[in-house]
Structures are given as structure tokens and as C-alpha cells.
Amino acid sequence: MQRTTHRRSLARPVAVSLAAAVVLTATSCAKSEDDAAGGNSSATAAGAEQKVASPAPGSKTCTVEAYGAEKIDLKSATVGFSQSEKEANPFRIAETQSIKDEAKKRGVKLLTANAQSQFSKQISDVQDLLSKGADLLVIAPLNSDGWDPVLQAAAAKKVPIVTIDRKINATACKDYVSFIASDFVEQGKRAADQMIEATGGKGEVAILLGAAGNNVTTERTKGFKDRIAEKAPELKVVFEQTGDFAREKGQQVTEQLIQSNPNIKGIYAENDEMGLGAVAALKGAGKKPGDIKIVTVDGTRNAVQGIVDGWISGVIESNPRFGPLAFQTLDTFTQGEEVAQDIVIEDGAYTKDNAKSDLGKAY
Numbered sequence: 145m146q147r148t149t150h151r152r153s154l155a156r157p158v159a160v161s162l163a164a165a166v167v168l169t170a171t172s173c174a175k176s177e178d179d180a181a182g183g184n185s186s187a188t189a190a191g192a193e194q195k196v197a198s199p200a201p202g203s204k205t206c207t208v209e210a211y212g213a214e215k216i217d218l219k220s221a222t223v224g225f226s227q228s229e230k231e232a233n234p235f236r237i238a239e240t241q242s243i244k245d246e247a248k249k250r251g252v253k254l255l256t257a258n259a260q261s262q263f264s265k266q267i268s269d270v271q272d273l274l275s276k277g278a279d280l281l282v283i284a285p286l287n288s289d290g291w292d293p294v295l296q297a298a299a300a301k302k303v304p305i306v307t308i309d310r311k312i313n314a315t316a317c318k319d320y321v322s323f324i325a326s327d328f329v330e331q332g333k334r335a336a337d338q339m340i341e342a343t344g345g346k347g348e349v350a351i352l353l354g355a356a357g358n359n360v361t362t363e364r365t366k367g368f369k370d371r372i373a374e375k376a377p378e379l380k381v382v383f384e385q386t387g388d389f390a391r392e393k394g395q396q397v398t399e400q401l402i403q404s405n406p407n408i409k410g411i412y413a414e415n416d417e418m419g420l421g422a423v424a425a426l427k428g429a430g431k432k433p434g435d436i437k438i439v440t441v442d443g444t445r446n447a448v449q450g451i452v453d454g455w456i457s458g459v460i461e462s463n464p465r466f467g468p469l470a471f472q473t474l475d476t477f478t479q480g481e482e483v484a485q486d487i488v489i490e491d492g493a494y495t496k497d498n499a500k501s502d503l504g505k506a507y
């Protein structure tokens with residue numbers, strides 16, 4: 145897998161430079177729906193050593209004193225993990241597994257909850273984790289807004305929060321300690337680079353937008369459009385519609401798309417599940433692999449296999465393996481040391497040149 149370091153640009157002055165990279169071993173991958181249904185056997189991507197993350201340049205830091213919490217021994221603490229979406233999506237399966245694996249490896253007691261893609265349930269899930277005695281929280285938010293009740297409840301109990309994956313609109317080192325995520329704007333830019341290469345930089349393309357109400361959709365869209373404008377002005381985005389990050393909706397929207405826009409040359413799917421839905425729609429319409437160029441984001445096993453099979457041109461990874469990084473951040477913080485408020489997890493990419501050889505690293 146090609147690994148590239150991309151950074152979110154942060155205007156804030158760096159307080160101190162922190163020890164940066166965290167090198168982890170990707171030791172597991174998720175069973176996707178197809179796998180679970182007895183499709184491809186999902187081998188374990190053993191031993192894929194990879195540099196996974198660094199503090200974003202310019203990131204401020206946070207300490208227990210600044211946050212208003214107490215030093216605790218992580219080993220004797222209870223960590224509550226709130227997952228946002230139902231685990232039909234391999235991204236969510238791999239993300240949750242990564243958290244569970246790291247808690248087990250560290251011997252930390254873990255409580256988990258899954259909001260089944262319902263934001264009101266995620267709010268009550270987190271309240272429930274607090275009532276069950278969570279001393280620390282790791283939250284993978286479904287939405288960026290609406291977190292005030294949870295933030296107030298956690299602050300009242302002096303329970304620090306680390307957010308992973310999507311951003312919540314709140315104050316770092318006050319409402320949450322650190323935000324650990326991919327650089328989604330860069331993912332969009334890299335998807336555009338792959339789309340420009342696949343289409344020759346000319347013609348009509350469509351965007352299958354992610355779900356509304358979170359920064360991932362906004363930033364992946366911004367990165368893609370900015371890059372197209374910068375490098376391939378003759379590539380025109382003529383269609384944008386949400387597929388809600390879901391395979392079935394991605395298929396339905398693509399079925400409409402190829403009826404309304406028969407000249408469409410490329411489809412940018414803002415996650416693999418929608419990209420795989422698009423492949424199903426093209427197959428149903430009698431298209432052949434490569435007739436319409438598909439570029440997606442996540443790095444799931446079935447999407448990378450789609451590159452091998454010729455249906456998908458490229459996949460930008462969105463690394464879901466937050467477990468080691470989230471617990472490292474909690475461990476450092478609860479010992480009273482400084483942690484970065486903004487931590488960027490590194491993402492790889494798959495093309496026809498490495499999809500077959502790197503399939504084992506997909507999740």
C-alpha cells in the first residue's frame with residue numbers, strides 16, 4: 145500500500161512539538177457483509193508495519209490540569225467506547241475491532257455501545273456509558289453538532305473524552321481532549337488525482353456524497369472539487385447526490401444517475417459502500433468494467449477487490465485502526481503528560497498497480 149503523509153493546515157501556533165509518529169501493526173481486518181455471508185474469506189492482514197499518525201503541525205496540546213481532570217491509572221480505569229454507525233460497513237467493523245483489540249492488549253476494562261446510525265441513540269448511549277461508570281470516553285461521532293448534553297454530563301463527572309474519526313463542533317482541551325482523524329480534504333484531493341488520471345481530465349463526473357451533518361462529507365467534497373478546479377477544469381461535476389454512506393442508497397442513486405446523465409464518465413463515491421453500490425448498478429445496467437471510472441474512499445476489502453476486477457479505478461484509504469492511537473493518547477494524558485489536540489492518522493491508497501499485492505492490508 146502506498147503511504148503518504150498529509151496534514152490538515154492549522155493556523156494555531158504550536159505550543160510544543162510532541163514525539164510524533166506512532167508505529168503500529170495492522171493485525172486485523174473486518175469481515176464485510178459479503179464475507180459474513182460466506183463470500184471471500186477475510187484473511188488477517190498480519191504484520192503490515194506502518195507509521196500511522198503524528199500530531200498535526202501547529203496543533204496545541206492538552207494536559208489534565210488544563211482540561212480540569214485528574215491523573216488516573218489507565219490500567220484500573222473503565223473506558224467507554226461509543227460507535228456511531230451500525231456495523232454493516234467494514235469501516236465500522238474494523239474501527240470497533242481496533243478499539244477492542246487495544247483495550248484487550250492493555251488489559252483495560254472496555255464498555256462499548258453502537259448507535260446503529262441514530263444520533264439520538266448515540267447521545268443516550270454515551271449517557272449510559274457514563275452511568276455505568278466510564279472513567280474515560282472514546283467517541284466516534286455520527287454528527288458534528290448536538291453534543292452539548294453529553295459534553296456537560298461528562299464534564300460534570302470529570303470524564304475526559306477523546307474523539308476519533310469525525311469532528312464534533314466543540315472546544316479542544318475543554319469539551320474533549322484530542323481529535324484523532326484522517327485528513328479528509330486531502331483524501332478528496334487524492335481521489336480527484338485518481339479521477340483525473342482515470343478520465344484523462346475531461347468529461348462529466350458525478351459525486352455520491354456521504355451522509356449530511358458531518359465534516360467528512362463536507363471535507364471530502366471540498367478537497368475533490370478544489371483539486372479538479374486546480375488541475376482539470378475540463379472535468380465537470382454535473383451530478384451530486386447523497387448516498388448516505390450506504391451501499392443500497394449508492395446503488396439507487398447510481399441507477400438514477402446513468403438514466404439522467406448517460407454521458408457520465410466518472411463517479412466519485414465518498415465511501416466504499418456507496419462505490420460498491422455504484423458497481424452493482426452498473427452491472428445491472430449491462431455496463432462493462434471500466435466503462436465508467438469509479439474512485440472511492442475507505443480501503444475495504446471488497447472495494448480493493450473491485451480494482452483487481454476492473455470495476456473500480458482507485459481507492460483512497462481512510463484508516464479506521466484508531467485503537468492503538470486512542471489508547472496511547474489516553475495513557476499519555478492520564479499520566480499527566482501533554483497530548484496533541486489534533487492528531488492526524490495516515491492513509492494509504494490503492495490503484496491497479498498495488499491492489500492485488502496489497503489486498504491483505506485492506507479491511
Ligand code: GZL
Binds near residue numbers: 360
Ligand atoms: C471516515 C468515516 C466514514 C467512512 C464511511 O472517517 O467517518 O464514515 O469513510 C463511514 O465508510 O460511513
